[in-house]
Each structure stands twice: as structure tokens, then as C-alpha cells.
Amino acid sequence: xxxxxxxxxxxxxxxxxxxxxxxxxxxxxxxxxxxxxxxxxxxxxxxxxxxxxxxxxxxxxxxxxxxxxxxxxxxxxxxxxxxxxxxxxxxxxxxxxxxxxxxxxxxxxxxxxxxxxxxxxxxxxxxxxxxxxxxxxxxxxxxxxxxxxxxxxxxxxxxxxxxxxxxxxxxxxxxxxxxxxxxxxxxxxxxxxxxxxxxxxxxxxxxxxxxxxxxxxxxxxxxxxxxxxxxxxxxxxxxxxxxxxxxxxxxxxxxxxxxxxxxxxxxxxxxxxxxxx
Amino acid sequence: xxxxxxxxxxxxxxxxxxxxxxxxxxxxxxxxxxxxxxxxxxxxxxxxxxxxxxxxxxxxxxxxxxxxxxxxxxxxxxxxxxxxxxxxxxxxxxxxxxxxxxxxxxxxxxxxxxxxxxxxxxxxxxxxxxxxxxxxxxxxxxxxxxxxxxxxxxxxxxxxxxxxxxxxxxxxxxxxxxxxxxxxxxxxxxxxxxxxxxxxxxxxxxxxxxxxxxxxxxxxxxxxxxxxxxxxxxxxxxxxxxxxxxxxxxxxxxxxxxxxxxxxxxxxxxxxxxxxx
Numbered sequence: 001x002x003x004x005x006x007x008x009x010x011x012x013x014x015x016x017x018x019x020x021x022x023x024x025x026x027x028x029x030x031x032x033x034x035x036x037x038x039x040x041x042x043x044x045x046x047x048x049x050x051x052x053x054x055x056x057x058x059x060x061x062x063x064x065x066x067x068x069x070x071x072x073x074x075x076x077x078x079x080x081x082x083x084x085x086x087x088x089x090x091x092x093x094x095x096x097x098x099x100x101x102x103x104x105x106x107x108x109x110x111x112x113x114x115x116x117x118x119x120x121x122x123x124x125x126x127x128x129x130x131x132x133x134x135x136x137x138x139x140x141x142x143x144x145x146x147x148x149x150x151x152x153x154x155x156x157x158x159x160x161x162x163x164x165x166x167x168x169x170x171x172x173x174x175x176x177x178x179x180x181x182x183x184x185x186x187x188x189x190x191x192x193x194x195x196x197x198x199x200x201x202x203x204x205x206x207x208x209x210x211x212x213x214x215x216x217x218x219x220x221x222x223x224x225x226x227x228x229x230x231x232x233x234x235x236x237x238x239x240x241x242x243x244x245x246x247x248x249x250x251x252x253x254x255x256x257x258x259x260x261x262x263x264x265x266x267x268x269x270x271x272x273x274x275x276x277x
Numbered sequence: 278x279x280x281x282x283x284x285x286x287x288x289x290x291x292x293x294x295x296x297x298x299x300x301x302x303x304x305x306x307x308x309x310x311x312x313x314x315x316x317x318x319x320x321x322x323x324x325x326x327x328x329x330x331x332x333x334x335x336x337x338x339x340x341x342x343x344x345x346x347x348x349x350x351x352x353x354x355x356x357x358x359x360x361x362x363x364x365x366x367x368x369x370x371x372x373x374x375x376x377x378x379x380x381x382x383x384x385x386x387x388x389x390x391x392x393x394x395x396x397x398x399x400x401x402x403x404x405x406x407x408x409x410x411x412x413x414x415x416x417x418x419x420x421x422x423x424x425x426x427x428x429x430x431x432x433x434x435x436x437x438x439x440x441x442x443x444x445x446x447x448x449x450x451x452x453x454x455x456x457x458x459x460x461x462x463x464x465x466x467x468x469x470x471x472x473x474x475x476x477x478x479x480x481x482x483x484x485x486x487x488x489x490x491x492x493x494x495x496x497x498x499x500x501x502x503x504x505x506x507x508x509x510x511x512x513x514x515x516x517x518x519x520x521x522x523x524x525x526x527x528x529x530x531x532x533x534x535x536x537x538x539x540x541x542x543x544x545x546x547x548x549x550x551x552x553x554x
Contacts, residue, residue: 147537151534152529154525154529154532154534155526155527155528155529156527156528156529157529179532179533179535180532181532184529184530184532213552215553248431248545249432249548249552250431250433251432251548252429252430252432252434252461253431253461255427255456255458256427256431257428257431257541258427258428258454258456258541260537260538261424261427261537261538261540263538264534264538264541264542265542265545268542269545269549274528275492275526276492
């Protein structure tokens with residue numbers, strides 16, 4: 001229980017003094033140029049080595065998972081408001097930016113007044129073996145990819161592997177759809193097919209041609225579910241490595257499911273079986 | 278088995294002669310103006326009484342479900358190609374449009390060379406009672422709504438009710454995400470809260486506060502699953518009418534699910550229980 005004395009607010013001036021705070025108002029400032037690219041180019045974080053988390057939801061989700069921002073970028077008006085200022089001061093360095101620059105460093109229709117810059121992960125993160133995994137085989141739509149990460153984090157997946165050719169996981173659109181799930185997962189990008197062999201996990205995929213229906217099969221635990229390209233499905237070389245393919249029961253007939261809906265169903269069924277033993 | 282003689286192609290000139298075919302090349306033509314609105318305004322179909330199905334996927338999905346186009350609009354170049362012409366001639370009236378007009382009547386980055394106009398449903402379609410139903414309570418995102426329709430059609434839902442304030446079901450974006458599911462469902466828009474009482478079905482909703490977990494409950498069959506607004510969830514007046522609320526098990530912790538992912542899970546669990554008896 002926090003004691004009342006702990007709630008005595010530290011004067012904002014005192015906190016700010018402990019931080020590096022600077023003001024930026026020029027369109028041509030190097031940081032503004034970088035933010036513009038990060039907000040508008042899906043893969044810019046790979047070149048610039050930084051990820052732009054726009055908005056308080058992503059910023060708070062990072063902090064809640066123990067993540068560390070490098071820099072907070074906050075609009076000048078928001079900087080004057082205690083709640084935004086408090087969030088901004090979670091970063092060791094604060095850049096107070098002219099409000100008129102916010103739209104150009106935003107990927108949103110209504111630009112957020114605050115965002116965090118964090119360090120991009122190393123170009124090559126090692127995979128983990130033996131943990132519940134989701135493999136994204138060249139998924140293209142950033143909304144689908146973000147939704148998949150969100151479902152994965154909620155339903156007990158620990159690791160997501162994005163095969164080469166998958167949408168950039170840390171792009172603004174995927175981050176937005178992911179709603180903070182990124183910070184709860186071990187994410188590996190640029191995975192090659194033969195690396196799947198080192199996972200020490202059975203790979204599972206859905207196929208409308210599979211004989212067995214998802215709900216009739218005892219699913220291996222842990223496992224790696226593979227979800228494929230929106231149009232082409234799972235690549236042949238990946239499908240060959242799958243220990244099991246199942247079809248999702250479709251009592252409504254031969255409709256197809258959106259890939260993120262299919263993934264939610266598969267991950268739920270794995271979780272359900274794990275819970276019911 | 279189709280006999281070879283059935284495959285002898287009817288000369289295209291003969292088919293075309295049986296149809297009303299006209300050419301349009303002016304930006305200011307009344308039909309082009311209507312198509313422009315239908316392609317770009319989500320609710321224009323309600324005012325114009327027509328729905329624009331852009332692209333061969335939706336056109337073929339309509340035909341596969343026995344739907345009838347009023348008019349096919351086809352680009353002049355595509356009209357010269359037998360496969361497009363054959364699809365175009367499924368409509369009793371064909372409008373061959375100058376290729377340079379295609380981008381302005383399209384909601385896609387790459388405009389499709391063909392689309393169908395169909396009659397919009399009556400302003401008020403009666404609800405059906407006693408059939409598996411999905412209730413959309415003010416969902417806003419057209420991609421989510423389309424994905425939900427697609428999951429509903431695949432997983433055995435017969436009817437979708439869109440409460441007042443839900444994204445327009447027949448808008449181009451919802452149609453695109455729905456991938457033809459529209460034609461497999463009984464769709465009712467503009468539903469008021471008190472109409473839910475006439476469904477003769479138990480209403481079910483998810484809630485993170487619910488005591489029972491989805492996978493532990495015997496779900497009523499048939500039922501009406503209610504999915505709520507992306508930010509606000511299910512409205513209080515609707516929630517009060519729910520016979521049962523359940524939480525989706527989230528072994529990964531307190532993440533939230535995208536509404537279309539949550540819906541896929543709920544509809545799958547209903548289908549699974551119906552299949553396993």
C-alpha cells in the first residue's frame with residue numbers, strides 16, 4: 001500500500017531538472033527528419049535503429065512491461081499539462097516540439113501529442129526453442145499482423161517469428177493494431193525457412209484440404225502455429241515442415257476466414273485444450 | 278460431367294446482342310457521378326438505392342450465391358477480353374466505360390476493370406427469429422465489420438444485425454473485407470435496442486469481468502452473439518439484455534483482443550460445441 005507521503009507530488013520543475021530537456025521547432029532539425037521517416041516508412045526503423053511509439057497507449061504499454069524509452073517527444077502544449085508531462089518524464093530525455101510539427105511526425109489522422117523513441121532490436125534476434133510460437137509466413141497487411149500479435153499475446157504465445165517477406169513488425173501501422181502486444185512477445189524478424197528446424201517444436205498449419213478438423217485433434221503443447229500470406233497461404237517449403245495440418249470447421253460452408261480470425265481460432269483452441277487438460 | 282459439346286463457346290457477338298450494351302466516356306455522365314459517390318461515400322448506397330460491387334471476386338461471389346446484378350460496368354479494354362466479357366454478360370445490362378474513368382469510380386489503389394451494380398436492400402429488412410445471429414453494436418471500423426461478416430458466414434451464423442450507429446454494411450470497405458460473405462447472410466441495418474427482444478434468442482456477450490470462461494460454459498444453441506464498439510464495448514442497454522456473459526480465457530495475461538478476433542473465437546466455440554454435441 002502506498003503511503004500518503006509517497007503521493008506528495010515532486011515539483012515538476014525539480015523532475016524536469018533531472019532530465020535532459022530541449023526544444024525543437026524547425027522542420028529541418030535532424031530529429032524531426034528522422035521522426036518523419038519513422039512515421040511514414042514501414043521499414044525505416046531498420047535503417048535508423050529507432051522505433052517511434054506514437055500516442056499514450058503505446059507509451060504506457062511499454063512502461064507497463066518494463067520497457068525503457070530513449071527519448072520522449074512531446075508537443076509544446078501537452079508539455080504544459082501535468083498528466084502529459086508526467087508521462088514524458090518517464091524518458092531520460094525529453095524533446096519539446098512545436099505543436100505545428102506534430103502532424104508531420106504522425107501516422108494518425110489526429111496526431112498524438114506525445115510519443116516515445118525506443119531502440120530498435122538488433123537486426124538478428126535469436127529464436128527461442130520450446131515455447132509457444134506463432135510463425136507469420138509473408139503476411140502483408142499491417143492491420144492483420146498487428147491483430148495477430150495482439151491475439152498471440154493474449155492467448156499465451158511467447159514468441160512470434162516473421163519469415164522474410166512479412167510486413168515490418170515495428171512499423172507504425174502494425175504497432176497501432178498491436179495495441180502494445182509487441183512488448184509482451186519475443187519478436188524475431190527476417191526468419192529463413194531452414195531456421196524453423198531449430199525450434200524443437202511441431203509446426204501446425206490450417207488447410208482447407210486437411211482431413212482432420214481442428215476441434216477433433218489433440219494439439220501438441222507447446223507448438224508453433226503457422227499463418228500464411230493473405231492470398232497465397234503458407235509456402236510449400238514451410239508446409240512441408242508442418243507436423244500437422246487441420247481444417248477449421250466451417251458449418252456455414254465454403255467461405256474463407258480472414259487470416260487474423262483464423263489465427264485467433266487456432267490459438268484459442270490450443271489455449272482451451274491446455275486449460276482443460 | 279459436362280459434355281464437350283456443352284463447352285462449345287457461344288459467339289460473344291451473339292450473347293452481346295441479347296443484352297443492352299452502351300458506352301459511357303464522360304466524367305459528367307449521371308451513372309459515373311453515382312458510381313463516384315458509391316465508391317467513396319460509405320453510406321451513399323442508402324441514398325442512391327444501389328450497391329457497387331467492385332472487382333471480379335465480389336461479382337463472382339454474388340453470382341455463386343444466386344444474386345442478380347442490375348448492371349455490369351466494365352472498362353473498354355477489359356470488354357475486349359473474353360473472360361471479362363463473359364463475366365460482364367452475367368448482367369442484363371452492360372455499360373462499357375472509358376478506361377480513364379475507372380480510377381474515379383474505384384475505391385481501390387489498383388482499380389478493378391469490372392464491377393456490378395445491384396439493388397440496395399429495402400431501408401428496413403425484417404429480422405429473423407430463432408436463427409444463429411451476430412449483433413454488431415456500433416462497430417466503427419469497416420475492416421473489422423467485414424472480417425466479422427466473413428467469420429459469421431463461415432462459422433454458421435445466418436443473420437447479422439447492425440445496431441444503429443454501426444459502420445454501413447454495404448460500404449466499399451466493408452464489402453472488400455467481407456469477401457462475398459454479405460451474400461451468404463441475412464443482413465439487417467439500423468436495428469434499435471428494443472428490437473433485440475423480438476429475436477427469441479438468448480443474447481451472449483463477452484466481458485473481462487465475467488465469472489465464467491467461454492470454454493467452460495455450455496453455450497445455448499442457437500444464440501445471438503453481441504460484439505461491441507471498438508473502444509466502448511457493448512452498450513449498457515444491450516448488455517442488460519444478455520442472458521449470459523463470458524470471458525475469453527487469456528493465459529497470456531491482461532491483453533485485450535481485437536473485436537474481430539474475439540468474435541471469431543466466440544463463433545468458433547459455438548460451432549465447436551454444436552459439432553461435438
